[in-house]
Amino acid sequence: MKANETKLQQIIEGIKQYLVPLFQRPYSWDKSQWESLWVDINELCGASNPRAHFMGSIVTLPTESVPEGVSKYLLIDGQQRLTTVFILLALLRDTLEKQGDGESVELAHEINENLLINKWKKGLDHYKMLPTQTDRDSFIKIMDKAPLGKEDHITKAYKFFERKVKSVDDKARLKTIISNYLSIVSIVLDSDDNPHLVFQSLNGTGTPLTQSDFFRNYFFMRIHTDRHEEVYSELWQPMQVMLGDSLTEFVRHYLMRNGIVIRKNEVFSHLKEVISNGEALEELKRLKRFAEYYHKIIRPDNENVSAIRKKLQRLNRIESTTCYPFLLNCYEDFRMGLLDELAFVEILKTVENFLIRRFVCNVPTDRLKGIFPSLYNQAKLNPSPLSESVKKVLETKGYPTDIEFRHGLTTAKFYGAGDRAKKTKLILETIEESYKHKEQVSFEKMNLSIEHIMPQTLTAEWEEHLGEEGKAEYPVYLHSLGNLTLTAYNSELANDSFYAKKKMLGDSHLEINKYFNDKDCWTIKEIEERTQSLADLILKIWPFFGYESSTENIHDVSGLLPRSLEIVGQKIAVRSWIDVLENTLNVIADLDPERFQQLASDSPKLIGPDKSQFNEFRVLKNGMFIEVQLSAAAIRRYCIHAVESIDLTAENWIIKMKEEPEYTMGYLF
Template sequence: MKASETKLQAIIEGNKQYIVPLFQRTYSWEKKDWEMLWKDIMELLEEDNPRSHFIGSIVTMPAASVPEGVPKYLLIDGQQRLTTIFILLAALRDKATQCKQTLLGEEINNTLLVNPYKSGLDHYKLQPTQVDRASFHNIIDDNSISSVDKITGAYQFFERKLKPEHIDAEKIKDIITGKLSIVSIVLDPDDNPYLVFESLNAKGRPLTQSDLIRNYFFMRIHVSEQEKIYHQYWKPMEEALGETLTEFIRHYLMRNGANVKQSDVYFSLKEIINREDALTYLKVLSRYAGYYEKLLNPMKEEKLNLRKALQRINCIEVNTAYPFLLNCYEDYFNQVISADEFYEVLKTIENFAIRRFVCNVPTNTLNKIFPALYNQVLAKKAESFASGVKDILQTKGYPKDVEFTARLQDVKLYGSGDRAVKAKLILETFEESYQHKEQVPLDDCSIEHIMPQTLTEGWQSYLGEDWELTHELLLHTIGNLTLTKYNSELSNLDYNSKKQLLQESHLEINKFFQDVDTWKKEDIKKRSEHLAELALQIWPYFGEAGSEPTNQTGITGTTPTGLWILGQYFTVSSWRDVLEQTLNTIAELEPEKMDLIMQQFPRFVGPDKNKFRAIRTLKNGTFIEVNLSAKSIERFCFQALQAVELSNDDWKVEIA
């Protein structure tokens, strides 16, 4: 058996063929696996000087072949990732060909996908199992695709990802061949491939990266000291952090600006320990592990205001800030910054994160913003550390007041999972901002929809002719949400009955309803405006310009001229054009997400044209409602993008 680390290019270039043995399972990777590979490649593409990225191992064994055939290897392990790479390269070849990059397309095909001067089965560099072979051959041969299976699904996924004009096929090819690194294990002919495969896929718990790191540390510590040092430094870290130990080490490595991927933690730390004293490094790592434990479990923090601020940070899930906060904790521990200044830093991060969450700013940039932040603040030499943090973060996609208040009124604040947690935090913060002398405990409160999630006939009649549009657009917005301990009692009651119960509430946030006699579209919008103004006081803009009051005119009466969506640009002349082109593009590039939009917004888009007052027909035959105001179209587009996890960077409208 021979193992070596190598680039992917060395594995697939040249005359050869990999054969998936019969005992292997069929191709089984799914969308989440394809997305992970694509994300890794996109991150490498964005780096100025990308380092090699480890994607796993493949185990092969030379196979007997006739003298005139190409060298053949049984692919014992790693067939899922290698098959996916071949599918991606085929989609990349087709992208290059469509973009008139003929030479690039031929290069990918003839050097990476096939053995160009061989015929029959020897023509293909990879032979999947019999079940997958026809679909795979169709993709490699660039034939029309008729089957529906996971091989075809993978190709169609990458085809959509490569469709935007700005995608550079040649750069992606260079990343795949030159920056994706694997460990190649070549078995001897005498080895039993089935037993090797069985042992590689055994049910036993695999070694984690932290296991590898522990072993690497103690290989460099004298045997007579190992047990003492293990109990003094390593074991407390393991017990305190548990399964998060590897992630802690990753964040520790990132604290001075490095971008360390989850799969590269062991290799990154290994490089450092080779240059430094292992024991000294382990002692420092152990100290920082104590800070990390407080980040994960703020109850370990003794100071009350810091504990509460850390709890709020965890509610809004800004764990990408942990590398930066590790440095802040070290400075706080060493009295370089005071407790008050550390608290101000935490409140600034909360402000930054809340505004970006409300405005649907993409989160994938945060793992680049926070690791570099500490050194950037020091270089800034601001009046204080906290003011330096504000100076830097205001330049990192930090929404200004106009956008923040507009989006807070439009966004579907309530949702499943973490959205409900963040919505509750925002509502609780509104309540606490009134500073009632006898604060009501909020732990037992839950979120209540004033206009209920399921409308009775009475509510439908009460809301009027456009009840469906009102319900779909405003149900989960901030204006329709409050806190209560009487959620089950309120349920689907009519507004007057709900108002009576809310008047008995001891929560300050519910006093708003005392003077509100109706609860229709206009009332929800009025409360949204009220809470948006309150949000500006709680999370004030900390930039140089923007804290002053703003005169927001909105989009009513405006004329759009262009639309950027998912990397493509379209000329438009009306908000109806914007709506149509937005949904056409999503349907074409992300068809599964289009299905989700149809489920969540049946009054806006669907297969039955009789449900709509005025229609346009999308390219896929679906109908959309266009008898809408500019504001309703903008709000719908924003909520639809949010529903399918696209960000505001994916959709921008140019207005004359």
């Protein structure tokens, strides 16, 4: 980047042209800016020893696409002030010509040929500046001394200054002031500079350009100006209209499809590298083609194949943006006939299966960022069909086994902050669909929501219904899978008794709610039984697609005695599950006191400052009391919930049993 302060005449004389990116925002200065500039110029004209007046800066980037002899610069910043100066100089030229005397006409020709046009160049190269598409017609009419056209900011500026210039007696001095006393900092970028960052640093008060503006500008400065209109209308504009605000993110995913992970602030530099290594127009055609795929991925209603459309709609509900680079490659194969409809649908099912299992097992989603960009290339190395190769690769990327999946289904918190409820609703709807009811429910028409059978706020009737042990374990099981269902009567059910809820759910058209018909009560025992029942169904809906799995049930830890707890690097000897609970909560309270207080607030029947509220208790190091009249399974579930609340995962909570197998967050290894 080169920056220097210079006079206006020095930057516009010579055979050169300043190109305002063709489809950037139009000229928008109005009377307030024109008046301010004119006041400054008028003061300089009246001063006996005028000093240079700083107008601001212009940022340009030399183009590389046109070798006809006109030095062309993409005007990244400063188009408003530079356009205004050109209008003012053209008006001064016209006014001098109308005066008719030889000296005035000679000065008018000097302005025209040195400052406004490239005299011997033809077509658009004839002009030293080319504004946006919107402004170009009016601007060229002024440069060509033709009658003014439509009323826009360009023509309004000309008419505003027309009155001002006529009132100036010494027009030669006015020309000198404009060309030699208006000072500008000219910043010329190198090809390695990021104009987006430069613009942001210089243009804090204007309307900043978006990354997509720079993508567009960078393409068009490498395409001959004679083709700009055609290329814009056929390629760029349809893509811009189609994707709107999603365009920048699309370009990021498009570039990532080749196997690299690109951060959001790196997109422009990567795109620049791709364009500089290839033919800009061909790359833009390819980008447009992939934009059509992306449009279908983010808005599946635009996909005509119903089976593919339905699978994409499901993926969008589990917010699967990390897999978009991979799906772009699959869409390209589908369009080219390398992948048939059945294979494409199978791949989409596989991706959903992978994401659902990891969600249930609470695998951090940030790890997905490194999986999907390279998935296509890794799968293509395998001689098997793509739909099978994808399964083989994903199986090695932290894909939960049936043991791990069942553990997640029976212990995970399925309702809470973030997008957990949205994904859980999809799981419950999929269970409903799996019953193959002859009259399938239209989820789009029904306003279904998730209902807690055991409510989120316990009434006195519910406390009596659950009993003392149930009240203590209530926080552990509240958001478990077995306590959740779907209903259109969420507000009506609220905190009603189980018997009232059972009656209303009995009238439901949903098969999933027929489960409650023969239940006489709803306690922790019933919740655990339903959780296992739903887990059995879910294991069939999203079956393990790998080659080594087991359905061994590890949810029951009764009879298993722990001997040590390892948590965030600390190894603690324990003799009972109560020891596990106490030490786990002590570590959490020490690591993150604020999250611990939130746990206490969410679980007043388990943690609190008043020992009288508990049946049996222990005292933590911070003075808080905990309920210990809990089953081994309930303690295990709650410890998992507590550890996950401070963003720890399986590797951070390990229990070793006296029988020797290692028990990690409920997983057996």
